[in-house]
Amino acid sequence: MMIKTRFAPSPTGYLHIGGARTALFSHLFALHNKGTTVLRIEDTDLERSTPEAVEAIMESLAWLGFDYDEGPYYQTKRFDRYKEVVEELLEKGHAYYCYCTQEELAEMRAVAEAKKEKPRYDGTWRPEPGKTLPTIPEGIKPVVRFKNPQMGATSFSDLVHGNLSVQNSELDDLIIARGDGSPTYNFCVVVDDVDMEITHVIRGDDHINNTYRQVNIFKAMGKPVPQFAHLAMILGDDGQKLSKRHGAVGVMEYYDRGFLPEAVINYLVRLGWSHGDQEIFSWDEMVQFFDLKNVNKSASAFNTSKLLWLNQHYMIEKNPAELAQLLKPFLAKIGVATEDTPAFDNFLTKAVEAHVKRSETLVELAEMIKYLFIDEIEMDESAKAKQITEASKPVLEELVRLLSALSEWEPEVLDAAVKQVTQNLEVGMGKVGMPLRTAIVGRTNSPNLDETLYLVGKERTLERLEKAIAMI
Structure with a gap:
């Protein structure tokens, strides 16, 4: 079997550092197994998805140096295909039209909350043998719901967490197409994974509940279910979910703070994965050693000090002339005029060689050598x-x-x-x-x-x- 993974970000904002780790693990797993990778932009959330977010994600992936064998594919360009599969599921009795109003759904939620139960759809429009459905109301555009099994359990073997299972009675009938005909996330993901022949889905463990629903859609379509690997979340130093209060969380923020992509990648690969006690890995070593068997089930804590240590290592190891070129934008940000001439580049390279061991980031290095390029120095x-x-x-x-x-x-x-x-x-x-x-x-x-x-x-x-x- 040819291994095929995918990275499928939603363009509703910047690429989070946790998403970058998912992209990295998916990439390494495919390369380690001589497989292929797909980039898919999951932009079905038409209200929140923006071209700017797509551009930010692509910029982040390019900075990290990730190359994809296929894509990017955009879900918004595949609506005809989703509609086709919805029709097939309706014809085979795996889906049905639901005419409930928003008021009726709100009442269902209120009743469930009053009973201290999980809010869920009560199956009013679910067709069953011998059941008489309500009269179809006028002026209501129906949604399409997936007819989830009600008996037994849905299980899958996760490559990180082992066997996972949920009773089907816990899963209500998922909406797969809205009243305006637009498809929903959990449904599109399955169709895409089927059409793109994805064999392994590597993503955050916040998707585990989605996976149960998706497994049943795969089965209803009569298609093989991919293998899943759900990665534990990344926490801040204080043990809380990583967020803005811990510092940079978007990938390009690390560029702005003067980190090298090699350092970020090396740091991310060790967030939840290990190969003995080794801390520093070349890209080829990551590809050679990476295996999902060595991915931890528990959450990882982000340690900025360790990232700084790695960044300094890669700055020192990098060719000084190359590092000098990378430094130019950071010098420009602090008001130092740069030139693209052999004389300037030669001098900047010498300055980098002299100061690099005293700096942990490009921002710090730029500030450190600023005194060489200005007439009036600021004296401490x-x-x-x-x-x-x-x-x-x-x-x-x-x-x-x-x-x-x-x-x-x-x-x-x-x-x-x-x-x-x-x-x-x-x-x-x-x-x-x-x-x-x-x-x-x-x-x-x-x-x-x-x-x-x-x-x-x-x-x-x-x-x-x-x-x-x-x-x-």
Whole structure:
């Protein structure tokens, strides 16, 4: 059997980080089994689905690097097919017209709530042998309901949770077509999975209750039921359902915060799946090792610190020239003008190499190297108060004297010059390095002094030292 999975987001908003994990697991399972993947946009909710949401989902999937063998398919372009299947179910007695008004349905709910029972359709229009149905009212556009079995149980073997079952008496007759003829979610999903020959459905465990209903529709259509794997939800650090209060939850928010897609994917694969104690995986390793047998039944907690650790790892591992190109939009956001010239790219690459180990995100890296591209640096007030003082004035003046006399501006020459200052004034490196960093960077942390001075350049270095002296 050729394995075929699908990722089927609803375009009612951004792609949630939990949806991204579902997409990842579906993708990896298919690739591990040399199967294929389908992208399907489930846009039957005409009121809430928007073109902007579709675009946001596609942008997120592209950023993560997911390629699909088929699709995207759009449910709104398949209404003729859904109508055809509705007619077939009606003809075979697996569905029927229901003429209940909204008021009648509201009364059914009220009666059930008064009895402290689960609200459900009471089967008024369900045809049964020997049953006389009410007179069809005028002016009512009927819905079509699926005739769910009333006896026995519906069961399926979940690849994560094992055997799951519900009594059919718990399931009422689902609406599969609204009064205007538009099909409903649970029905469309089954038709799509049949037509697209989906063998494995991997999705969140909030769909388990839907699965029971869908299994019965598969059987009514006389089609094989796919295998299901329901993934436990992702929780925040506090054990509550992941939401905005925990920080970013949309995939592109992680791009905006300066994360690399490789880090996000590597982090997501470990949310509910493991391969021994291994934490860092290449894409090929994920494909090689991924198996639903190793997916946990219990919910996973999102840990931002771990994601930051992974992101720093991938930033350090990435080719500096490539990382420099990825950094340009983040520099632009903080007002740094960038260029697409060999000279600029070469300088930016050197700046990235010097600072990347001190940064966890591209946003942080951009802020860290901003001082190399602007004329007026912002000096940290605490550092200024401690380092730009009367005591450091002779140090800064000696630095100006020695550095201005240099004919070469290379790291080894600069290192020697700074050491010469410590010897001339008979002070430790801390007494020279800290004021120097504060004067030319605006803070007390930076790469090695010789590297920092080299990147800042002679003219800017001397200008910043003179301004620092003038502050005292």
